[in-house]
Amino acid sequence: MRDQRLPTSPGFWRSSVRGPWLTSVLGVVLLAGITVLFVTGLVSYAAYNPDLSPVNDMTPDKGILGFYLFSWPTSPHWLYRFTQGVHVTLGLTLIPVLLAKLWSVVPKLFTLPPARSVAHALERVSLLLLVGGALFEFTTGVLNIQLDYIFPGSFYPLHFYGAWVFFAAFVAHAALKLPTAVRTLRGLREEGELVSPRPGPPTVSRRGALWFVGGGSLLLFATSAGRSFDQPLRATALLAPHGWADPGSGPGGFQINKTAAYAHITAAETSDDAWRLVVTGRTGTVRLGRAELARLPLHSSALPIACVEGWSTGDQWWRGVRLRDLAALVGHDGSPPDVFIESLQRHGAFRKAALRANQVADPRSLLALYANGEDLTLDHGYPARIIVPAAPGVLNTKWVARMTFGDLG
Secondary structure, eight states, rough: OOOSTTTGGGOOOOOSSSSSHHHHHHHHHHHHHHHHHHHHHHHHHHTTTTTOOOOGGGSSOOOGGGGTOOOOOOOOOTTTHHHHHHHHHHHHHHHHHHHHHHHHHHGGOOOOOOOOOOOOOHHHHHHHHHHHHHHHHHHHHHHHHSSSSSTTTHHHHHHHHHHHHHHHHHHHHHHHHHHHHHHHHHHTOOOSSSSSSSSOSSSOOHOOOOOOHHHHHHHHHHHTGGGSSTTTTTOOOTTOOOOOOOOSHHHHHHHHHHSSTTTTTTTTTTTTOOOOOEEEEEEEEEEEEEEHHSSOOOEEEEEEEBBTTTTOOOOEEEEEEEEHHHHHHTOOOOOOOOOOEEEESSSSOOOOEEOOHHEEEEEEEOEEEEEETOOTTTTTTTEEEEOOOTGGGGGGGOOOEEEEEEEOO
């Protein structure tokens, strides 16, 4: 008989709560939740248009893993705000469920012998990928939400490739274990290697344990979901620092991802005397000051800003020149092409970005000069910024210096 003091002995694990029923309930919740996480994560990459131009591709060499990419739509205008808000908020909410699930099966990590057959050895390897992948994906996601750009230039490929490895193991595990979980939940049987042969006195029931896990998830939801809404709900996002407090009041009092100081933008280079927008296309190049842009036909759009970190603003009222009208100035009448945009910013990601033709053609897509009835503030992109419906915030380039219309290859 094995020493009961060692974790390799079944008698070491004495919790009366641990068992197939609790594990099955948590597994079914994760089956639904992680599937939604994976799908919304993939569409987030599609929203960045990573097949449009290398400048938008934060995840190189995707190969066959990029099979699902498509031209991201511009309607409904809140689409990215919704999908990324769900992705981030759901990911945070599932953390207690994931930790409880890992706790419920921890005795299996110490089972001896480590492999009873080739099939059993393959199952153990898949579990290693499953557990390691889950911890990696949730940890990197939380760190990126909380600390912002902690993985400069590397978070996107790490999270992307890690997601595929994790989800492949997750699908294999679900296919193997779902029938057993269903039978367990139907029959409420409490037998098997997860049940302690000598359980200790119960301190909580299994349903009480589920209430505890659910309460933790509800707490994380309540302290993070508010950053996808306007005040007063935004003030409840205590555990989601980015996009939390409003930066001041007035027309420019809405969330900012990166400030002018962070991007190394100065007031001198954005002054009316110094700044010119360079627009290049089929018929050549034109240079326009802010006053000249303001004399062109101006249009308004009510659009939010939504960030990959999960926060978003409500609809702001933007006014400026349509992107398709700027394309027409340089010879692209009719159907406008893709556009390559360059910013004055000198620090941070997405100093350059590309937009697809369908985004340029949308009448709500603007080179905005005004927000909520006033000039843009410097932090919001003065003298001019891009605003496009349903696009990730980083593609709504601020402090625009140059726009090149044409085939980006």
